Amino acid sequence: MTAAPNATAIEAHELTRRFGSFTAVDQITFDVAAGEVFGFLGANGAGKTTAIRILTGLLSPSSGTARVAGHDVYTESEAIKRRIGYMSQKFSLYEDLTIRENIRLYGGIYDLSKDELRDRTERMLARLGLEQSAGTQVRSLPLGWRQKLAFSVALLHEPSIVFLDEPTSGVDPITRRQFWELIYEAAARGTTVFVTTHYMDEAEYCDRISIMVAGRIGALGTPAELRQRFGVESMDELFVRLARPTASAAS
Amino acid sequence: MTPATFTAVQIEGLSKRFGSTVALENVTLGIATGELFGFIGPDGAGKTTLFRILVTLILPDAGRATVLGRDVTTQIWELRRRVGYMPGRFSLYPDLSVEENLRFFASVFGASVKEQYDLIAPIYDQLAPFKDRRAGALSGGMKQKLALCCALVHRPEILFLDEPTTGVDAVSRREFWELLDRLKASGLTIVVSTPYMDEADRCGRVALIQRGRLLAVDAPARIAASFGRPLFTIRAAERYPLLLAARAYPNAATVFPFGDVLHYTDRRDAMAPEAIARELADHLRGHGLTDVEVESTAPTIEDTFMARMGEPERAA
Numbered sequence: 001m002t003a004a005p006n007a008t009a010i011e012a013h014e015l016t017r018r019f020g021s022f023t024a025v026d027q028i029t030f031d032v033a034a035g036e037v038f039g040f041l042g043a044n045g046a047g048k049t050t051a052i053r054i055l056t057g058l059l060s061p062s063s064g065t066a067r068v069a070g071h072d073v074y075t076e077s078e079a080i081k082r083r084i085g086y087m088s089q090k091f092s093l094y095e096d097l098t099i100r101e102n103i104r105l106y107g108g109i110y111d112l113s114k115d116e117l118r119d120r121t122e123r124m125l126a127r128l129g130l131e132q133s134a135g136t137q138v139r140s141l142p143l144g145w146r147q148k149l150a151f152s153v154a155l156l157h158e159p160s161i162v163f164l165d166e167p168t169s170g171v172d173p174i175t176r177r178q179f180w181e182l183i184y185e186a187a188a189r190g191t192t193v194f195v196t197t198h199y200m201d202e203a204e205y206c207d208r209i210s211i212m213v214a215g216r217i218g219a220l221g222t223p224a225e226l227r228q229r230f231g232v233e234s235m236d237e238l239f240v241r242l243a244r245p246t247a248s249a250a251s
Numbered sequence: 252m253t254p255a256t257f258t259a260v261q262i263e264g265l266s267k268r269f270g271s272t273v274a275l276e277n278v279t280l281g282i283a284t285g286e287l288f289g290f291i292g293p294d295g296a297g298k299t300t301l302f303r304i305l306v307t308l309i310l311p312d313a314g315r316a317t318v319l320g321r322d323v324t325t326q327i328w329e330l331r332r333r334v335g336y337m338p339g340r341f342s343l344y345p346d347l348s349v350e351e352n353l354r355f356f357a358s359v360f361g362a363s364v365k366e367q368y369d370l371i372a373p374i375y376d377q378l379a380p381f382k383d384r385r386a387g388a389l390s391g392g393m394k395q396k397l398a399l400c401c402a403l404v405h406r407p408e409i410l411f412l413d414e415p416t417t418g419v420d421a422v423s424r425r426e427f428w429e430l431l432d433r434l435k436a437s438g439l440t441i442v443v444s445t446p447y448m449d450e451a452d453r454c455g456r457v458a459l460i461q462r463g464r465l466l467a468v469d470a471p472a473r474i475a476a477s478f479g480r481p482l483f484t485i486r487a488a489e490r491y492p493l494l495l496a497a498r499a500y501p502n503a504a505t506v507f508p509f510g511d512v513l514h515y516t517d518r519r520d521a522m523a524p525e526a527i528a529r530e531l532a533d534h535l536r537g538h539g540l541t542d543v544e545v546e547s548t549a550p551t552i553e554d555t556f557m558a559r560m561g562e563p564e565r566a567a
Contacts, residue, residue, distance in 0.1 A: 043420040044391040089418075143294045169418060170294035170446045172461065173557050177507050184491045199447070200421050204511040205490070223511055224488075234510065236421055236449075243422040 008067075009034045009161050009192035010055060015064035017050050024050040026215035027064060032208075034160070037183060037193045039203050041235075042212030043243040048196055051212070055194070056163055057081045069160045082110070085154035089166035092150035095139040099130060102138060103153060110157035124152045144175030151182055155191065162186065164195040168202065180205050200236035209235065211242050218242040257281025259409055259440040260288075260305065264314035267300050267463075274300040276463040277314070282442060282456075287435045289454035290444040291556070297463040298444040299339055302413045305442070306336040319408055332360060335407030337398050339414040339444075345387025349378055349397055352386050353404060360405030371400045373433055392423040399430065409440040416445055428453045448553040459556050466559040471552055478550035478558060481524040483531070484512040487543040496538040500531060507557065514554060515545075 010032040017025040025047045032038045042048045053059035055068050057077030066073040069083035093102045100121065107117035125131045128148060138146060147167055154162050164183075168176045180202065183193050187207075195206065203209050203223065210220040219226055219242055223235055232238045260282035267275040275297045282288045290298045303309045305318055307327040316323045321330045343352045353375070357364045368375070374396050381389065386397060395415055402410060412431075416424040428450065435441055443454070451457045451471040459466040459474065467474045487493040490508075497506045497513055504516040517527045528545040535543040 043422055166418070172293035172296075172560065173448060173553050174507075174560065175293075180508060181494070184494070188491065198418065198420055198424075200449075201510040205508060239421050240425065243420065244426075 007034055008032070009036070010038075010066070010068050010194070012055070012066040013064055015051070015054065015066050016062050017047075017054060017059065018062045023215050025054065025061070028212070028215075028217050030210055030217060030220055032161075032192055032194060034192055035187055035190045037187045037195065037205070037207045039206030039209035040194060040196050040212070041203055041209055041239060046212040046243070047215040048212055052163060052165065052194075052196070055080075056084060056086055082157075083160055085157070085159040085162035087147075087150050087154040087162065087164050087167055089169050093138045093146060093153065096137060098135050098137055099125075099141075099149060100134040102149070103156065106153050106156050112157060120156055124156070128152060144171045144179070147171055148175075148179060148182060151179065151186075155186060159191070161192040161194060164193065166196055166198065168197060168199060176202075200234065200239060203235035203239070211239060213242050257283050258320065259284045259286065260316070260318050260442065262301075262305075262314070262316045265301070265304065265311050265316055266313040267297075267304065267309070267311050269300075273463045275304075275311070278463070278465055279314075280458060280465065280468055282440065284440050285435070285438055287431060287441045287443070287453070287455050289451055289457040290442070290460050291446075291448060291451050291457050291552070292444075292460035293446050295462070296460045298460060299413055300463075301460075302336070302411050302442075302444065306334050306411050307331060332405065333408045335402040335405070335410040337402040337410075337412045337415055339417065341394055341398065343386045343394070343398055343401060346385060348383050348385055349389070350382040352397060353400055356401040357404040362405045364404060367404050367406055370406055370437070371403050374403075374430055375400050391419055392426070395419060395423070395427060396430075399427075403434075407439075409442065410434070412441065412443040414444050414446065416447060416450065424450070448551070448556060451552045457552070459552075459559065461556075461560045466556065474555050475550050475552045478555045480516055480520065481527065482548050482550045482554060483515040483517075483524070483528055483545050484509070484548045485515050485531070485535070485543065485545050486512045487535070487540045489540060492538070493535065493540055493543070496535050496540060497531075499538075500534050502527075502531075505557075509551075509553075514548070 008031050013029050014027040015025060016023065016027050028051065040048055054061050054073055055066060057073060057080035060074060068080045071079040071083065073080065097105065103121050104117065125134055151167060168179050171179065187193050197203065208222050211218045219238060226238055230238050262278055262280045265275055265278040278301065292298055304311050305316060305323055307323050307330050310324055318330055319333055323330065347355065353364055378393060378396055381393065386394065389397065416427055431441055454471060456470050457474065458468045485493065485497055494506065494508065494513060497503060497515060502518050504518045507514050519527065524547050528547065532543055532545040
């Protein structure tokens with residue numbers, strides 16, 4: 001790579017998206033550093049999905065600026081898509097293809113050379129301990145394995161940033177933790193990880209988190225800073241306080 | 252409790268396979284009238300299969316089950332009128348409005364929304380401003396509340412809620428459990444499933460379920476206490492290096508991230524906890540983690556679940 005190392009993976013400044021009269025994302029400003037594990041939290045409907053669609057180059061903002069992996073979200077969305085990985089909770093792999101076929105498919109989508117694909121496939125299978133199962137249909141893999149594989153496939157083209165949308169939903173508690181170790185390993189190799197979750201203990205695993213409330217960023221910082229600043233014991237407590245200020249006052 | 256008191260649900264030796272997949276394996280359990288009972292386990296544990304058998308939608312391969320004293324395989328029609336069921340997947344009519352969905356589900360059971368309104372009022376009042384909105388256009392939390400109203404509108408004697416809080420944010424989940432508390436107070440028996448271990452404490456009793464088998468059935472505090480060995484928290488600013496260093500400690504039995512700390516158990520069962528904590532802290536300081544703190548802690552239900560679930564499932 002000839003590009004200079006970019007210390008900032010994501011920069012968003014007063015990023016806004018309106019749908020008609022509804023402002024889904026309302027002037028959000030934040031940076032994510034390269035190699036950081038950034039937790040992007042918020043209640044259902046707070047604007048997370050809209051923000052992620054903008055940052056992954058799928059949706060144009062109404063106003064404000066954002067650069068992802070050094071590329072402008074207005075004019076360089078195709079370049080962004082090539083530089084990022086994305087793993088959705090619902091669908092990431094083709095269930096009726098085998099593990100190896102899924103890897104080959106994604107390698108083709110991202111234009112990997114034959115040699116690159118072969119090397120990376122073998123390395124990935126070895127890292128996951130799936131060498132013996134490469135010919136297995138994804139359908140027959142347990143959910144936790146499917147999610148670990150989907151994460152690895154999202155990293156196949158060595159993106160600088162990977163977006164993970166509720167990657168551990170419904171996964172057993174041990175596999176959920178193994179998944180987070182894959183996240184740490186990726187971050188230690190320099191990949192920026194942008195992750196959403198409804199498990200509040202996982203919020204604590206992030207380097208920094210932001211909590212979206214009604215389209216805005218209600219809190220942003222390391223879990224330790226936020227505990228101190230808001231005088232709370234846990235990210236769960238903070239989340240409840242921010243997401244329903246009236247409810248917690250009333251009950 | 253003796254089996255005779257389990258008047259709401261009695262399950263004996265229940266098994267179900269789908270092809271080569273074992274969904275339920277010899278499950279035996281009882282639930283008393285008026286309980287708020289939770290099945291806690293990850294996706295694929297068998298929760299949905301069990302609920303579908305109990306609400307008479309599928310048949311077991313072996314074993315028997317009664318709900319409200321009626322056999323789930325032979326007394327289907329008597330049962331269906333008395334049972335409320337909220338499936339895990341959103342299963343209302345997206346093109347009907349909130350109010351139309353509710354009226355439809357009432358009419359299927361020959362009930363009227365008006366007669367039953369007192370029961371659903373605490374929930375429906377929050378939906379009333381959106382009563383003309385298409386159900387498909389509701390937010391996740393609102394869909395869930397409407398589904399609960401539809402499951403309640405024929406005034407069932409027992410309610411089965413299959414993963415009502417999955418994919419729902421932490422605050423909406425909390426509000427949903429508050430609704431369930433209110434329904435429980437009205438005397439309704441409630442059986443609920445969830446993959447979120449922290450929701451176990453909301454239930455009077457829970458069953459931990461994994462790969463079709465029950466790992467434990469008891470009050471949540473008793474299950475947590477049954478962990479049965481010294482448990483420690485380890486804290487340091489550098490989390491990932493801490494995890495690797497703790498794993499590398501030769502006496503480590505288990506090391507798991509738990510929120511902002513690690514949970515640690517030691518192989519040396521006979522050693523005093525204070526001595527373990529001291530030696531472990533020394534070891535970690537030796538790895539450059541100068542700010543490390545090791546303390547004894549009380550196990551949670553998730554600790555017990557992980558200790559009892561054994562190795563996660565193999566890939567193939």
